[in-house]
Amino acid sequence: MAIITRAIREQFNPAKPSECVGQIELITTDETKAVVVAAHASFENWKNTSPVARGEILRVTADLLEQNIDIVAETASREMGKTKNEMIGEVKRGASILRYFAQEGMRATGEVLPSASETKILYSMRVPLGVVAAITPWNFPVAIPLWKIAPALVYGNTVVWKPSIEAALTGKLIGELFEQAGMPKNVLNIVQGRGSSVGQVLLEAPEVKAITFTGSNGVGQNILNTAGHTNKKIQLELGGKNAAIILADADLNIAAKLTIEGAMKQTGQRCTATSRVYVEEAVYEKVLEQLIVEAQKIEVGVTMGPVSSKGQYDNILAAIEKAKTDGAQLVFGGGPTEGQSEGYFIDPTIFTNVTHDMAIAHEEVFGPVLAVIKVKDYEEALQLSNDSQFGLSASIYTSNIQKAFDFINRSEVGLVQVNDETGGAEPQAPFGGVKNSSTGAREQGQAAKEFFTTMKTVTINTK
Ligand code: NDP
Numbered sequence: 001m002a003i004i005t006r007a008i009r010e011q012f013n014p015a016k017p018s019e020c021v022g023q024i025e026l027i028t029t030d031e032t033k034a035v036v037v038a039a040h041a042s043f044e045n046w047k048n049t050s051p052v053a054r055g056e057i058l059r060v061t062a063d064l065l066e067q068n069i070d071i072v073a074e075t076a077s078r079e080m081g082k083t084k085n086e087m088i089g090e091v092k093r094g095a096s097i098l099r100y101f102a103q104e105g106m107r108a109t110g111e112v113l114p115s116a117s118e119t120k121i122l123y124s125m126r127v128p129l130g131v132v133a134a135i136t137p138w139n140f141p142v143a144i145p146l147w148k149i150a151p152a153l154v155y156g157n158t159v160v161w162k163p164s165i166e167a168a169l170t171g172k173l174i175g176e177l178f179e180q181a182g183m184p185k186n187v188l189n190i191v192q193g194r195g196s197s198v199g200q201v202l203l204e205a206p207e208v209k210a211i212t213f214t215g216s217n218g219v220g221q222n223i224l225n226t227a228g229h230t231n232k233k234i235q236l237e238l239g240g241k242n243a244a245i246i247l248a249d250a251d252l253n254i255a256a257k258l259t260i261e262g263a264m265k266q267t268g269q270r271c272t273a274t275s276r277v278y279v280e281e282a283v284y285e286k287v288l289e290q291l292i293v294e295a296q297k298i299e300v301g302v303t304m305g306p307v308s309s310k311g312q313y314d315n316i317l318a319a320i321e322k323a324k325t326d327g328a329q330l331v332f333g334g335g336p337t338e339g340q341s342e343g344y345f346i347d348p349t350i351f352t353n354v355t356h357d358m359a360i361a362h363e364e365v366f367g368p369v370l371a372v373i374k375v376k377d378y379e380e381a382l383q384l385s386n387d388s389q390f391g392l393s394a395s396i397y398t399s400n401i402q403k404a405f406d407f408i409n410r411s412e413v414g415l416v417q418v419n420d421e422t423g424g425a426e427p428q429a430p431f432g433g434v435k436n437s438s439t440g441a442r443e444q445g446q447a448a449k450e451f452f453t454t455m456k457t458v459t460i461n462t463k
Contacts (some may be wrong), residue, residue, distance in 0.1 A: 011169055014081035014306040015343045021078040024168040026193045032160075032201040035189045039131045039158040040207035042186035047128050047156040049184075054154050055105020060181035062098035065091060065142075068177065072142065076170040080138045081344065083305040086266055087142075093427075094142040100427040101150035101448075109155075109453070119463040126453035128156030129233065130209035133202035135195065135223075137215045138308055139269045141167035145174060147427065148212045149188060151448035160189045160208070162199050164215075166308055168192050195219060203227045212443075212451065213237070214271075217436060224439070235440035235451050237432060239364040240271045240392030242422040243385035245407070247378055247398040248282040254419070255397035256290035259370070262395065262421030264298055264348045267307050268316075268368035271437075272393045272415065272423040276354070276361055276371040278381035284374045288352065291372065292332050295348045300337040306344040307367055313344035316367030320349055323360035328371070329353040356384055364390070378403055386412045392433035393422040414438060 007026045013019040027035070046054070065072065073087035082090070110125035134148040145161060152159050163171030175190040191198045199219075202208055203226040210233035213223055220236040227234060244262060246255045262274030279287045298304050307313050320334055333347030346368055354361050354371040361371055375381040378398075385394055393415040396407040404418045414433035417424070425431045430447035432438040441451040 009165060009168065011079050011166075013078045014308050015078075015301070015345075017310070017342060017344070019078075021075075022169045024172065024192050027191050027198055028193075029197050029201050032191050032193065032198040033205065035191055036131060036160055036202065036205040036207050038186040039160050039189050042184065043128075043130050043158045046158050046184065046187045049156075051105040051109070051154065051156065053105070054156065055102040057178070057181050057183055058098045058102035058105075058150055058154060061178050061183075062095040062102065064177045064180055065095045065098065065174075068173070072170065072173055075173055076141045076167065077305070079169050080141055080167050080308045081306040082266055083303065086305070090140060090142050094146045097143065097146045097427045097444075098150050101154045104151065104154045109449075115459070117461075119461055121460040121462060122458070124455050124457050126155065126449060127456050128453060130157060131205075131207050132157045132159050132210045132212060132452065133205075133208045134159055134161045135199055135202065135211065135213045135215065136161070136163055138164035138166035139266070139271075141170040142174065144214050145171065147431075147444050147448075148214075151444075152212070152452050153188065155449065155452045157210070157452055158187050158189070160191060160202060162191050162193070162195065162202060165192070165194055200226070208232060210451065211235070220439065233440070233451060235443065236438060237271065237443060238437050238439075239366075239390055240273070240433065240437050241276065241362060241364050241388050241390045242272055242274050242393040242395075242413075243388070244274045244277040244395040244397065244422060245378070245381040245385060246277060246279045246283070246287055247381075247396070247400065247403060248280045249399045250397035250419070251399070252283055252287055252290060256287055257294050258395075258397070258419075258421040260291055260294035260298075260348070262423055263370040264295070264304060264368045265421075265423060267305055267346070269308060269312070269366055270423050272425070273366075274370065274395065274422045275365060276373060276385075278373050278375045278384060280378070280381070281374050281376060288331070288372060291350060291370070295332050295350060298348050300345050300347060301340055301343075304348065304368065307346055308344070310344060312367065313346065316346055316365060316369065319360065319363070319365045319367065320369060323351050323354075323358065323369075323371075326358045326360065327353065327355070328358055328360055333368070356387070362388060382407065382410060386410070389436045390433065391435035392437040393417065395420060395422045414442070
């Protein structure tokens, strides 16, 4: 019998890095290969299980998730730093995602089509792909994995899921809930380990037919380089540099409140976070004042958690220093939070005097940092907001319906918000971006079907 020695990883609390919150055993690359083979072997059975029964397991998992909301929220909060309240919101959202996709097991997966021949019956049906690899980030440790796993499973695929190592304990809990709900063996498989080792195995395994990934552009590019030339389906959700536009005719108090929420919620670590705001010059001073008022209301350590890790902490502080060196003016925050001797806490940070060529205007920070940019009018704001390598989400605050519709038409993003912040997604609506923010089919809603199934067209000659 071969003896396998596995590495152990300890997780530390980003709010209190001396506190170890748990340990996780990491799988080897050989074991990962074996997991993929097992997932492949279980595909036929799962594919032939009634979709209604598949959906029922998701529904039971949703119930279990709600029953265990406290432990899941607490574990994730201590592991990756999001506040417990934010995590409770996310776990509830996870349950809605499971319930939405549970219902998919009862919905049509094809259509009957008219044939040119009187003797033929013609119809299409959606069929699963096989083994799907889901590779997920730490920032939504429950919602993002579930919005990949749930549709993959309900449409009849088996799944190998690699959670972010920063959210490994949460991943383990989610896996246990699926197991308790009655998920058959080897249908949903979790591989705990580093992306560069076990993740890479998933990209290369011939049994993996599709890869759904959310994370950084660098890793997304590696996935394309490794698997892009193969026959695997690839879906990438990547970074963003989401803009908000505040016009003079907007409700300025609401616009400022939502812009700060958009920028600072979850400590700015959302791919849909607002990271630049263009303000019409007529109301610039007033809006800036109000943005600062809203930022002052944030209680770091209470309403805003730490950033997720030392790596994140260092990167965000470096981006703040670079903005200062580039000539942006710091008007709020700008560094580690005073009085927090331990923990990766950074103050909500606002910069003005930002020019379009500065890194702070076009590179993703993934932290609680907002660039405020004065513009002459709507046209200039639109042109600058569209001049980005990213195209995930954008907001406009205005009471002018023509401008709102013009923005809906001309904004080069996948998610447009009018009088609302740039973040936010609902399970029934397609989610994703354009340009360097996304590759492949949209996630969630009915759009999820496009990625997790393929079509079979059937012709029956009745005579
Ligand atoms: P990473 O890209 O670093 O990691 C994402 C996942 O990929 C992790 O599970 C990671 O593993 C894994 N991975 C790393 N290297 C490889 C590899 N060579 N092969 C396969 N898998 C690999 O992103 P973060 O987790 O740091 O998340 C932050 C980034 O994600 C931000 O840039 C953000 O914009 C983006 N993001 C995008 C979202 C969207 O919907 N568009 C939503 C949320 C985040 P490991 O555990 O080792 O880190």
